[in-house]
Amino acid sequence: MGRRVLITGLGTFWGGRLAQAIENDPDVDIVIGLDTEEPKVRLERTEYVRSDENYSILSRIVSATKVDTIVHTFLVVDSTQTSGRRLHEINVIGTMNLFAAASTPGSTVRNVVVKSSALVYGATSRDPRWFTESTSRKATPRTRIERSLLEVDGYVRDFAIDNPHVEVTLLRYCNVLGPDLSTPFSKALRLPAVPSVFGFDPQFQLVHEDDVVRSLLFAIGDGKSGIYNVAGDGLLPWSEMARICGKATIPLPFVGTNLAAEPLRRFGVDIPPELLDLLRYGRGIDNRRLQEAGFNYRYTSAGAVQAYIEAVRLRGTIGDQDDQYRYEEDVEQFFRHSPAVVRDGE
Amino acid sequence: MARPTQERSKALVPVSLPPVADEPARLADPRLGDVDEWGRSERMREIARRAYAPIYERWFRVEWEGMENIPAEGGALLVANHAAAVPSDAPAIMHGIEVEMKRPVYGLADHFFRSVPVVGTLWARNGGVVAQPDNAYRLLREQGQLALVFPEGTKGPAKTYDERYRLRRFGRGGFVEIAMRAGVPIIPIAVVGAEESMPTITRLPAVAKALGLPYFPITANMLALGPLGALAYFPSKFKIRVLEPVTFDVPPDQERYSRSRIMDASEEIRESIQEALYDMLQKRRSVWFG
Numbered sequence: 001m002g003r004r005v006l007i008t009g010l011g012t013f014w015g016g017r018l019a020q021a022i023e024n025d026p027d028v029d030i031v032i033g034l035d036t037e038e039p040k041v042r043l044e045r046t047e048y049v050r051s052d053e054n055y056s057i058l059s060r061i062v063s064a065t066k067v068d069t070i071v072h073t074f075l076v077v078d079s080t081q082t083s084g085r086r087l088h089e090i091n092v093i094g095t096m097n098l099f100a101a102a103s104t105p106g107s108t109v110r111n112v113v114v115k116s117s118a119l120v121y122g123a124t125s126r127d128p129r130w131f132t133e134s135t136s137r138k139a140t141p142r143t144r145i146e147r148s149l150l151e152v153d154g155y156v157r158d159f160a161i162d163n164p165h166v167e168v169t170l171l172r173y174c175n176v177l178g179p180d181l182s183t184p185f186s187k188a189l190r191l192p193a194v195p196s197v198f199g200f201d202p203q204f205q206l207v208h209e210d211d212v213v214r215s216l217l218f219a220i221g222d223g224k225s226g227i228y229n230v231a232g233d234g235l236l237p238w239s240e241m242a243r244i245c246g247k248a249t250i251p252l253p254f255v256g257t258n259l260a261a262e263p264l265r266r267f268g269v270d271i272p273p274e275l276l277d278l279l280r281y282g283r284g285i286d287n288r289r290l291q292e293a294g295f296n297y298r299y300t301s302a303g304a305v306q307a308y309i310e311a312v313r314l315r316g317t318i319g320d321q322d323d324q325y326r327y328e329e330d331v332e333q334f335f336r337h338s339p340a341v342v343r344d345g346e
Numbered sequence: 347m348a349r350p351t352q353e354r355s356k357a358l359v360p361v362s363l364p365p366v367a368d369e370p371a372r373l374a375d376p377r378l379g380d381v382d383e384w385g386r387s388e389r390m391r392e393i394a395r396r397a398y399a400p401i402y403e404r405w406f407r408v409e410w411e412g413m414e415n416i417p418a419e420g421g422a423l424l425v426a427n428h429a430a431a432v433p434s435d436a437p438a439i440m441h442g443i444e445v446e447m448k449r450p451v452y453g454l455a456d457h458f459f460r461s462v463p464v465v466g467t468l469w470a471r472n473g474g475v476v477a478q479p480d481n482a483y484r485l486l487r488e489q490g491q492l493a494l495v496f497p498e499g500t501k502g503p504a505k506t507y508d509e510r511y512r513l514r515r516f517g518r519g520g521f522v523e524i525a526m527r528a529g530v531p532i533i534p535i536a537v538v539g540a541e542e543s544m545p546t547i548t549r550l551p552a553v554a555k556a557l558g559l560p561y562f563p564i565t566a567n568m569l570a571l572g573p574l575g576a577l578a579y580f581p582s583k584f585k586i587r588v589l590e591p592v593t594f595d596v597p598p599d600q601e602r603y604s605r606s607r608i609m610d611a612s613e614e615i616r617e618s619i620q621e622a623l624y625d626m627l628q629k630r631r632s633v634w635f636g
Binding site: 125126127128129130132135197198199200201203233234235236237239240243244254280281284296297298299300302303306307 | 370374376377381457462465466475476484
């Protein structure tokens, strides 16, 4: 029997993208996706279940579908997109319910993968150059998003201790860039001049969106339990990143940076406080553990920046491609699911 | 209620095919600059060395003794005494070794530097690294680099002129533990001349507190030269003596090392530098001409 996979956040970029990739895997029998909203990408055989964002119905779904793998992609890691209250609901309460459902008696879950963020390490002047998976952060978290992700960390740890028969993998991602993804970070690189903090040229690590999906796929399966940092090779100065993009930097003052970032919000670049910290100190996370486990990155940090800016240039020329309606999809759905269709072997 | 539009605007629906799980080829790394993972740039360093060379050769007239004690390859932890209100010893030591031995030297220092705009960036580009056990281990053990550390920390440069050449406590011996763990020798270095290049007359703790600085000195340079004195050094003669390497008879990569061994070794190294300083001072005829 093949795997039965449940994905949270199917309507998000990552959930949809991962579902597309998992569908191609012949070893996976069933793919179920949860979200409050319909998936935005075309999916062939993923079953979409509408749920509330903190998964109060999840234990019933788990017991009814007998899923053995849960991939938790629905953690908010970008605080500009949602209110603090919702953030708490989604990240903390959602994860808590998810683990509660996965650990009910008789649960068939044997593998849990959680997509978290390197935000849990923070960004201060005291930081080591590289955070390993076991390095603790050097300052108390100041922002809600960091606190919520640290709470998630705690739930993951507790769940792993209480359920030794379940392989639990926690992935911590650095900033992601890619042709299809929009984050405050990527929006900042799209501006005519890239904002920086005066006198600071921090070093960043980036990971390409394809490597993110590939690493999620890699994490599913046996023998990969534990915590892994996911980030491309190389630490890239912010100024060099702007140069790869062919752009100048405009320095924001180093006192009152938050206020000075206000005008940028009019251009749709909402710089969250955790990104302002990064613009001073940057962050390096040691990616060797995942590579030792057998994962190979396709893109380096600089490679991710280049791939991103090339996609932006292409879009600037040919425009965004709207999703066009294709009737074949609906016909396929009909063939697949309608009781009117007589299937072989029935 | 507005739903979280997290990463899902319409324009960004993936148009390319989803990535495949099996191995795609690794792509090239399109780096443009030469800034390494520590933030050091050899190109920047070259410019800085060219600018600093006249100061090194004509102003401080730096003289070395025993540089052959520094290994030509492999990691080593350089440990020196620290002095002058704005320390003048670190640039001199780093410049001398880089020019003579053609090896980069990373200067480990307080994280305070990193939080100062402009200064922090220049410091990092010129080989400054936050003094932190993980950083030191990686530099010394994994990359076999030279790292320079001042175990006195800010207590060294903060001391006033009447306490010159009397070494402060060497922290808690963390530098010894790092060298043990990394399996590298410690090279003690004694510097004479830095103390007189910018002597501190008195300190203003209230000002330091208000500005968030580790200390705020009133230097003789300020009294003599006014505001310019905040940056200008007196032309004292620099003499740098590199002592015999100290190795430790313990295996590297241990979880912990005996506290007493660490403190003993730390104290021994402190004393050897202190003795070298007294010896050099006995032979010094003039602060300005050596």
